[in-house]
Amino acid sequence: MTITRAACIGGGVIGAGWVARLVLNGIDVAVFDPDPQAERKVGAVLAGARRAYERMAGQDLPNEGGIRYAASIADAVDGATLIQESVPERLELKHAVLAEIDAHAEADAIVGSSTSGIKPSDMQTAMRRPERLVVAHPFNPVYLLPLVEIVGGEKTAPEHVERARALYASIGMKPVVVRKEIEAFVADRLLEAIWRESLWLIKDGICTTEELDDIVRYGFGLRYAQMGVFETYRIAGGEAGMRHFMAQFGPCLSWPWTRLMDVPEFNDELVDLIADQSDAQSGQWSIRDLERIRDDNLVAVMEALSRQNRGKGWGAGALHKDYLERLAGAAGSDKAARDGNGSET
Missing domain, CATH: 3.40.50.720 (NAD(P)-binding Rossmann-like Domain)
Known part of the structure; x- marks a missing residue:
């Protein structure tokens, strides 16, 4: 279709x-x-x-x-x-x-x-x-x-x-x-959880915006890009897999590791704190510069993932590889049609 x-x-x-x-x-x-x-x-x-x-x-x-x-x-x-x-x-x-x-x-x-x-x-x-x-x-x-x-x-x-x-x-x-209708669907609920916790970590002086971004982009963000949450944690369970991971880390769910149920007051002070740190972190680039950097990085990640799994691609890379192959096939068909039309005139 x-x-x-x-x-x-x-x-x-x-x-x-x-x-x-x-x-x-x-x-x-x-x-x-x-x-x-x-x-x-x-x-x-x-x-x-x-x-x-x-x-x-x-x-x-x-x-x-x-x-x-x-x-x-x-x-x-x-x-x-x-x-x-x-x-x-x-x-x-x-x-x-x-x-x-x-x-x-x-x-x-x-x-x-x-x-x-x-x-x-x-x-x-x-x-x-x-x-x-x-x-x-x-x-x-x-x-x-x-x-x-x-x-x-x-x-x-x-x-x-x-x-x-x-x-x-x-x-x-x-x-x-999404199998059942729900506000904010799936992805934004996950993003909102990270965002809320991030606001507290910045507000409480645990880290800066740049340090938090470094933790994501140099750490679990790279894992999420190609395996997501559950496949990543399955590997974390070692040879025993997900069952062992759940048994080992399940008790952590009751520990005070998150403030997700307690949201900081969204006031001018918090906005200024976040905005000022963000300016210090990224203000040297224009939005168009950042967009180009982002786009280059995304293309590079998808290209790299497309070469994994003995050339079949992995995660978003497999989809990317299939998409480019379809584009190449369509382009070849179009060229053949144009060449055929040209030979008849």
């Missing part, structure tokens, strides 16, 4: 990332965003994404899809197979936007919401055809990170969940269907 044409409603950081992933996969995209700076902002993200993709896939990239900036939601969704909503996280705004999308979208279009925490059932109340709405929660940068959480609501049809899974997979993503 492929996306013939797409619409992106909202052109912020996440919306622009969707535009870039779709366009660089050869799909025409109509964009609607009332921000007068939307075209410039989307263009900046697309430029960065293009640079990363050229390094990643080179000559195997398909011809870019076109971008059209629509004057209305109705105009943007016309003829779209996939409609991606990426407006701010306010339920009343989601309702208004989704109702308008629903009123004008093609009957068989899939509507995906990029929300990072709102349950799809709470958004479906604004729609006459709620069965085709799914949460399709991506991760920044959308054009490089493959994970997308797919969540159906009470009124989402199972066949549309499967259609959504196939559509997102067709653009090199790793769709994971």
Whole structure:
């Protein structure tokens, strides 16, 4: 199943990332965003994404899809197979936007919401055809990170969940269907736990923002990149595996190793502390510099993982390898077709 044409409603950081992933996969995209700076902002993200993709896939990239900036939601969704909503996280705004999308979208279009925490059932109340709405929660940068959480609501049809899974997979993503609807889904609940504990560690002077980031990126972050949580801990159990790990470290769950149930007051003092340390840590780079560094690192990690497991790839690297092979195959077919057409004239 492929996306013939797409619409992106909202052109912020996440919306622009969707535009870039779709366009660089050869799909025409109509964009609607009332921000007068939307075209410039989307263009900046697309430029960065293009640079990363050229390094990643080179000559195997398909011809870019076109971008059209629509004057209305109705105009943007016309003829779209996939409609991606990426407006701010306010339920009343989601309702208004989704109702308008629903009123004008093609009957068989899939509507995906990029929300990072709102349950799809709470958004479906604004729609006459709620069965085709799914949460399709991506991760920044959308054009490089493959994970997308797919969540159906009470009124989402199972066949549309499967259609959504196939559509997102067709653009090199790793769709994971969340089995039960829950606020914030899976990934953001994990991220929120780390974020809350991090705020306490900074506030209490245990470490700085830079030291905490070093602990993640030089330690367990590298393990998580290719094995996740449970496979990592299975190895930590030694030859006896996960059962031994659970027996050995299970009692730690009752020890005072976390303050997750006790959140620091989110006041100006805490904001200033975090912001000042972050400025000291990273202020020498512009956001565009940091985006390029991030993109280069992500491509390098996925390239390295794609060479593991006797060349079959490992984790995100295996998916990355398969995606590039599909791009190369499609590029070869396109070249053969062009050469054949040229020989006939």
